[in-house]
Amino acid sequence: MTTTETPSTPTKSRLPAAWLLWSLATIVLWGTWGLVSKVASDGVDAYVNQLLYTVGLAPLMAFVGWTVWKRSPKESPTARKRGVFWAFLTGILGGLGNLAFFEALVKGGKASIVAPVTALFPMVTVLLAMIFLKERLGRVQWIGLALAFVAIYLLSM
Amino acid sequence: MQLWLGFAVLALVFWGITGVTQKLSTNAISSERSFLWFCWAMVALSAVVLLVARPHAGLATIVVVSSIAGGALNGLGAWTSFRALESGGKASIVISLISLYPLLTVLLAVIFLGERLTWLQTAGACLAIAAAILLSLEGPPKEA
Secondary structure, three states, rough: OOOOOOOOOOOOOOOOHHHHHHHHHHHHHHHHHHHHHHHHHHOOOHHHHHHHHHHHHHHHHHHHHHHHHOOOOOOOOOHHHHHHHHHHHHHHHHHHHHHHHHHHHHHOOOOHHHHHHHHHHHHHHHHHHHHHOOOOHHHHHHHHHHHHHHHHHHHHH | OOHHHHHHHOOOOOHHHHHHHHHHHOOOOOHHHHHHHHHHHHHHHHHHHHHOOOOOOOOHHHHHHHHHHHHHHHHHHHHHHHHHHHHHOOOOOOOOOHHHHHHHHHHHHHHHHHHHHHOHHHHHHHHHHHHHHHHHHOOOOOOO
């Protein structure tokens, strides 16, 4: 929820901002995903894990499908075609990433190490964005990139 | 390089590419429609996976429940992250904050799975989280 109150507004909500709550929920959901993936990887291979993962995704897919159908934003057919293509590719690549993630856990990687290593994926994103989307890296991102390499080295020890 | 690390880096590369493709998608369509087609692609991939692997009978309940819960947790997490961005959170702050999620995984793995990290690995985990936050901050504007 965006707050558009002026400084003179006499009462201010004591509730945390909605974006903060959604962000914290994301941390809890993704943080727990790392744990349950390791538990699952002790009993199934990466392929079966991906199959069951998709089963878990189904209820949310139905819900999101319903909201898309209800709200159905107006997009030009060209934009929709382009957007759907990239979204589909994102799903395929994301699924392949999942398989590699599950395989890392099956091959004995600890959840407490595999999760921080794989969470470094923005390093690839910023490099690709720099090359293909002509985005520029700030000093902070270069430092982040350097730290990421050091982190992977330390975590592999 | 240990085999598990190779796969972890492979996951990092695939997910890293999705950072770009997802952006290209949401530049053209809503995040909800994009997420829906992301899920359809997961279904398509799973159909292919089904050709090479079949879940056998006798899987432990905890394993099946954990695996299914994994899909639900990861999907819901993606959805809540979209909601955070749509609720007025600045992208640089929301994404940096969300980057803290491995911290929780480390904590839960230590508590519930009894995993132990060496001092160097602990330093590496802290650096990884710091790096993910720094990488998530918005860079300077594009060159004209």
